[in-house]
Amino acid sequence: MVSLDNLTVSYHQHPALHHISGEFLSGSLTAVVGPNGSGKSTLLKSIMGLLPTSGGNIKVSVPGARMAYLPQVAEIDRSFPISVHDCVLLGCWQQQGPWGCVDDGQHARVSxxxxxxxxNGFEQRPISSLSSGQLQRVLFARMLVQDADLILLDEPFNAIDSKTTAALLGIIAQWQQQGRTVMAVLHDDAQVRRHFPQTLLLARELVAWGPTAQVMTEAHLSTARAMAEAWDEDAELCAIDASSASKGAPRDLLRVGV
Structure with a gap:
């Protein structure tokens, strides 16, 4: 479904992801984990095309209309004057566009x-009146309406109650059973081990990627922590990937001493 080939993504010449290669198979359910600042959110945004790459390639086997992305709750403007029903209705956007009419069948899907x-019963409430857990349920409902093949979730269970987490995990399990490809940035190691068959462990660089039991070992987690702590933000910059630069592409600027 998604192939990463030597992917590097940088912010102001500071690499957030450094030469990541691998594949998310169609129908896979993968947790993306790692220390803070390890590039997890950057990876999802790059796959969605929201961030430019500094080097390497991303290949996605489905068009953008068949992709769904859930950002972190903190990135959502909850003051926007929109009701629960209309927020969920936005899941039809890819099919209808800004001027298309929503038919009875799509309204039924929203309900x-x-x-x-x-x-149920929250349809006309403004999203500004919702708790964090209720808002996350609304956003999952919007993705249900969107009916995407590739689903990317950035910290979907952050700051929500256990009941809501269990309900949303149930929806993710249904997506997997339907053959959809799901990636989720997570911080709860026990949750990863219990619910996600595949895991990608990042520390700006790739630490481990594969079956969760083989990735979520103390040795791998210790390596990731050590790599994150050793990253030198003040180290001298070095320019690499001269072949890309010679073709007019931006140079891949990495930190020395990683």
Missing amino acids: AAIDAVGL
């Missing part, structure tokens, strides 16, 4: 999605 996340 079914709101019911699936347990928010």
Whole structure:
């Protein structure tokens, strides 16, 4: 579904991801884990095309209309004056565009999605009145309506209650059973081991990628922590990938001493 080939992504010449290669197979359910600042959110945004790459390639086997992305809750403007129903209805955007009419069938899908996340009776409430858990349910309902093949979730369970987490994990399990490809940035190691068959462990560089039991070992987690702590933000910059630079592409600027 997604192939990464020597992927490097930098912010102001500071690499957030450094030469990552591997594949997310179609129908896989993968947790993306690592210390703070290890490039987890950057990876999802890069796959979605929201960030430019500094080097390497990303290949996605589905068009953008078949991709769904859930950003961190902190990135969402909750003051925007929109109701629960209309927020979920935005899941039809890829199909209808800004001027298309929503038919009865799509309204039925919206109602079914709101019911699936347990928010019956909340349809006309403004999203500004919702708790963090309720808002996350709304955003999952929107993705249910979107009906994407590739689903990217950035910290979907952050600051929400255990009941909501269990309900949303149930929806993710259904997506896997339907053959959809799901990636989720997570911080709860026990949750990863219990619910996610595949894991990608990052520390700006690739530490381990594969079956969760083989990745989430103390040795790998210790390596990731050590790599994160050893990263020198003040080290001298060095320019590499001269072949890309010679073709007019931006140079891949990495930190020395990693």
